[in-house]
Amino acid sequence: MRNLITDVPGVKVGNAHDARAATGVTAAVFDRSCVASVATLGGAPGDRAVTLLEPEMTRGMIDAVVLSGGSLYGLDAAGGVSAVLCGQGKGAAFGGIVLPVAVQAILFDLMNGGEKDWLRTPVERRPPYWDLGRDAALAVGEDFALGTAGAGYGATTANLKGGLGSASQRTRSGFVVGALAAVNAVGVATIGDSRHFWAGAYEQGDEFGGHGFPAKIPPEALELRFKGQPAPATATTIALVATDATLTKAECKRLAIMANDGLARALRPVHAPNDGDTVFAVSTSRAGPGGEPAALTELGAAAADCLARAVARGVHEATALPYATSLPDYRRRFGG
């Protein structure tokens, strides 16, 4: 086990970034089309091709999940991913037509200090996201970078650099569950200004420092801190959870809803008016059925745990951006 979402057989992940623009794209691509759904609990989401993921809709299978910076400009990224998949013959076939389904969510990283050239001459100069999506899809593999990488490249939290995180586990029933998150929350992942993560209770080994959870939380650590006070600032954590258990689309929807509980445990506040907080859930259906209520409860709890851990790892692995206004990263702040 790599402690990455790619521990789920059939899931590969690739990153691409534009260092000058301080933004990037992460693509999760599936060896075979997967059953999927989504649950969006943040108030300011941006997404592409997500309505088809609702349980009452016909299409059951998707080929990629794309996480991207760039806010709404970033929604071109799934186009680049789709081009790569089309070239590989991946997706539904209609007559001679190959139609991959790449669903996407974005985060807002437009004010992080990077040079967003396309905002100055937008008709002449396209945003970089279609190309970044293509490059991320071409880069997929079982290993991929965490922290300041892919969709987490330009991400921040309210007090520290954010980033791309991942985690995985095997359930008692023998299923594999994994999570992938680009952490750009309105809130914080740490308990106050301490080195402890809110996700500390769920840490496996020392995957994000091994500092555990504090026995007592000082009152000042509960004082609310979030981006953009008093003016609003957009933010958003976007994520994917995956399992090899065989699930229906409605069961994937349940998995996505339960996985959002991992965000609730790892970030404070979260699901806020200016968070987008979109969680996709996919079933590669390589293992046995997991939709019976007890089995799905176990999968949902594992997905929430993995997603909470992925959030902490995303912050723990991040490297600060180089600008004068850039937030510090966890390691520079706390060592390790």
Added chain:
Amino acid sequence: MRNLITDVPGVKVGNAHDARAATGVTAAVFDRSCVASVATLGGAPGDRAVTLLEPEMTRGMIDAVVLSGGSLYGLDAAGGVSAVLCGQGKGAAFGGIVLPVAVQAILFDLMNGGEKDWLRTPVERRPPYWDLGRDAALAVGEDFALGTAGAGYGATTANLKGGLGSASQRTRSGFVVGALAAVNAVGVATIGDSRHFWAGAYEQGDEFGGHGFPAKIPPEALELRFKGQPAPATATTIALVATDATLTKAECKRLAIMANDGLARALRPVHAPNDGDTVFAVSTSRAGPGGEPAALTELGAAAADCLARAVARGVHEATALPYATSLPDYRRRFGG
């Protein structure tokens, strides 16, 4: 009154198409940001930036609605529209950042005979939709072509060429309501093989031929006819209704739901598993409040009527594509 959605003050529409690929894009752009929502009742939708339109989401205002061919490949179009709007300074401003909100729905026109070059060398050759979106946004005005134009360029119904339609009316309360539809339905807009439209009961003047509604419908005209029997075929009618009445986002959602009734009256079958049938509703908020139940009932009924008429006009105005397999157009079939 032009009998176009642009009769609603503050709404402009532009078309762009690629004749060789037999596809296109229509952009509706608003002079000022509009309150908006969406109701998607077809089973196979494809869309961009639509979750933010739900009433529980924070963002209340949008700057453009993009209708496009290309199925999921077409979802790049809103990127081109956004680039134009960004260059014009349209959209929300965050610090120095301009962020236009362009929402989008697509229809499936990939198997209509046009040369979809990008499907053969997809990584090297981008789909044309980003460029078509840019061109449509640059072309907006109060007059625009109907029929084989914009997002309706490559559209079909089960028995006749489909197309882009529009209609408008003034309500008893003095509000203006308009509809815009790209008609690519699984079903048919005509009553059997007759020249009568299902929308005939709502026709104003002779806007789609003036043939009215038949006094008696022959049983064979009720025999169900739809695309893709026995194999499924994707299709989709996508639409926008607009009013100058001042509405909240929740009231726009209600307007979008009632407007779908216009699709129900104009197409048989509709809202099918392989239809995407996404209807956006926007309020330009230039006139008085329209959300009180009686007022909103009148607006919703007018939106449904306008959308039914827009569907019939889209078919009535269309010109057949030039391929051997192309469906005939209404005028060639029935004259006029």
